Amino acid sequence: MPIVQFTPFSSLVQPAFWHALTDLKIDVLRLSDEAIPVHGSYSAGRSVKDRESGAEIALGCNLSVGGESFSKEDKAPAHSVSATGVFKNYNTIEEFKAADKTALFAQVSDEIWKSITVDRSTAQLSRFLLITFADLKKYKYYYWFAFPAFAAKPAWEIQGDWKGASDEFSDTFLSAIESAQLASPRAFFLVRPKAGSDEPELAPVEEYDTFFANVNPVERTIAFLDPSAAPGNPGWPLRNLLTYLAALHPATSHRVLCWRDAERPAGAPFKSRFGVVSQGAGTGEAASTEKPAAVGWEKNVQGKLGPRVADLAPMMDPTRLADQAVDLNLKLMRWRILPALDLEKVASTRCLLLGAGTLGCYVARTLMGWGVRTITLVDSARVSFSNPVRQPLFEFEDCLDGGKPKAACAAERLKKIFPGVNASGHSLSIPMPGHPIPPASVAQARADVEKLEKLVDEHDAVFLLMDSRESRWLPTVLGAAKGKVVLNAALGFDTFLVMRHGVRAALAKGDRLGCYYCNDIVAPADSLTDRTLDQMCTVTRPGLAAIAASTAVELLVSLLQHPDGINAPAPPPQSQGGDAAPGSEGVLGIVPHQLRGFLAQFRNMPIKGAAYDRCTGCSETIIKAYETDGFDMLLKAFNEPGFLEVLTGLDKLYDEGEAALEAVGWEEEDGEDDF
Structure with a gap:
């Protein structure tokens, strides 16, 4: 009799599997090469009809893995059954090539044999092995599948030939099996005719002894979901199923139904196959408990035993490539250096940048480097010819025809650098104390304030990156009132200040940190009128802005x-990390209140300053006045000199100071007496 020829499994890897492997490697496995579980699935074999010849062409006997293969939930797609496997990823191509593949294969085949002889279960009969190396820089994935199957000695033979299932069973009988398989697909099952009926009864293979008790051998049928569509070659799962039967239920022969009708069109003939197989001499005797030899490494596209490679770079969406690549450096930080780093918290932080000049451009670039996905810029100016060399989001063409609006231009450039960033720009003038608003412009000022309030509400962190002192006042008040993270950066010639504003929530504890105005005893006023050219431009050493901007972003991330x-305590001013106060350090170290940098000495000095109860920017008096009177209070601050001093009581402080000076008795000495 002819020897049964089985159609080997072929791997079918969905592109989503490689994306899932990339995430798994970066976020979970990192440098681990431990074996982990993986899930695959297969369905009934399919064939297509050749348009010219009309012949049926069998498609591959596929076992598929996809994006859900690493999930804990083992759920197969519709009309499919699940197969469990062992996955092992190597860190270098050299380790992948040098892997002890024989030992790995033997381990999986041992697990299959144990499930047969000890567990008496069919759950592991289609178990597989997958080893990989993921080159995440080039998006190349080297992989090799193995589908261990036991070799029978003597080999299985087919009595006559495989024939259509309709030649053995009635359509009513097969239709009943079809309905059961559509409702709940089974990889392996038993079939017997129902007494007094032309319908079948089905049961798990594990119930062989009880289900087939008192059933005529010619009415006992072993069935399996056959992933092969070849007329004369059953699929790979039958090999281990026959091994299971030979080990636990040896018989002279087995009636086998290769079930292939998972999605049969209405009225179409059944494609399932039927045959009777036997094992030659020795069949029917007690089976040996020794594990048979196993085969099953998949061949590559050249038909040789060897790994395959999937090169996803040419067919991947460049935007998707960029999205994965920009975070690679960040995720590598967590492998060995900072496992506790919460990158998702950074990426989801919505940042509002008030100022799209030198500081704004560098802050935006550094935020993107940290993976921040939402960046909004606000500026009222246009790009000038002096900007591109110092402000890295602008080019020469942006200066032509009067210059493009800075905020919108910077946002568009961010999206060109990385399409995955949600960047937007708004041309907006921020009203300022000391700059009176004419009656005709009050409506526009009100609209500008409302827009700024809305932007602050929609963001988590606000960067103050403007080039004047008074332009920072309104955002300081809004940030304090709305409980936002506010970071300030200001430049001198070779010095800079970076600070975080204190939050209102810390007021009750008495340890609220100060804001930009807390060290001043004068309210912000007009500093822009009657300035010389060097005063109109921020004259700094060229490297200073990049240092200050990067420091501000690093302070936010810390x-x-x-x-x-936002309530992180500031360390004492002398702390440099090693001697920080308990509780003041996070994953990235200390979180200072203020940093003053001195480029002439190449040093930074941390400073801690308490909030001032008469501060014109963040005191409770200012915040409550804003919350009570809204724009009317702000309008007075813009238009009325001395309003903020009177509101906070700074005017009384001046009077007390003058009175103290007058109370001092000054004595004038005659200088001639000294000679």
Whole structure:
């Protein structure tokens, strides 16, 4: 009799599998090469009809893995059954090539044999092995599948030939099996005719002894979901099913139904196959408990035993490539250096940048480097010819025809650098104390304030990056009132200040940190009128802005990583990390209140300053007045000199100071007496 020829499994890897592997490698496995479980699935074999010849062409006997293959939930697609496997990823191509593949294969085949002889279960009969190396820089994935199957000695033979299932069973009988398989697909099952009926009864293979008790051998049928569509070659799962039967239920022969009708069109003939197989001499005797030899490594596209490679770079969406690549450096930080780093918190932080000049451009670039996905810029100016060399989001063409609006131009450039960023720009003038608003412009000022309030509400962190002192006042008040993270950066010639504003929530504890105005005893006023050219431009050493901007972003990230977040305590001024106060350090180290940098000495000095109860920017008096009177209070601050001093009581402080000076008795000495 002819020897049964089985159609081997072929791997079918969905592109989503490689994306899932990329995420798994970066976020979970990192440098681990431990074996982990993986899930695959297969369905009934399919064939297509050749348009010219009309012949049926069998498609591959596929076992598929996809994006859900690493999930804990083992759920197969519709009309499919699940197969469990072992996955092992190597860190280098050299380790992948040098892997002890024989030992790995033997381990999986041992697990299959144990499930047969000890567990007496069919659950592991289609178990597989997958080893990989993921080159994440080039998006190349080297992989090799193995589908261990036991070799029978003597080989299985087919009595006559495989024939259509309709030649053995009635359509009513097969239709009943079809309905059961559509409702709940089974990889392996038993079939017997129902007494006094032309319908079948089905049961798991594990119930062989009880289900087939007192059933005539010619009415006992072993069935399996056959992934092969070849007329004369059953699929790979039958090999281990026959091994299971030979080990636990040896018989002279087995009636086998290769079930292939998972999605049969209405009225179409059944494609399932039927045959009777036997094992030659020795069949029917007690089976040996020794594990048979196993085969099953998949051949590559050249038909040789060897790994395959999937090169996704040419067919991947460049935007998707960029999205994965920009975060690679960040995720590598967590592998060995900072496992506790919460990158999702950074990426989801919505940042509002008030000022799209030198500081704004560098802050935006550094935020993108940290993976921040939402960046909004606000500026009222246009790009000038002096900007592109110092402000890295602008080019020469942006200066022509009067210059493009800075905020919108910078946002568009961010999206060109990385399409995955949600960047937007708004041309907006921020009203300022000391700059009176004419009656005709009050409506526009009100609209500008409302727009700024809305932007602050929609963001988590606000960067003050403007080039005047008074332009920072309104955002300081809004940030304090709305409980936002506010970071300030200001430049001198070779010095800079970076600070975070204190939050209102810390007021009750008495340890609220100060804001930009807390060290001043004068309210912000007009600093822009009657300025010389060097005063109109921010004259700094060229490298200073990049240092200050990067420091501001790093301060934000350190704050986000601290367990107390926006309420993180500032370390004492002398702390440099090693001697920080308990509780003041986060994952990235200390979270200072202020940093003053001195480029002439190449040093930074941390400073801690308490909030001032008469501050014109963040005191409770100012915040409550804003919350009570809204724009009317702000309008007075813009238009009325001395309003903020009177509101906060600074005017009384001046009077007390003058009175103290007058109370001092000054004595004039005659200088001639000294000679």
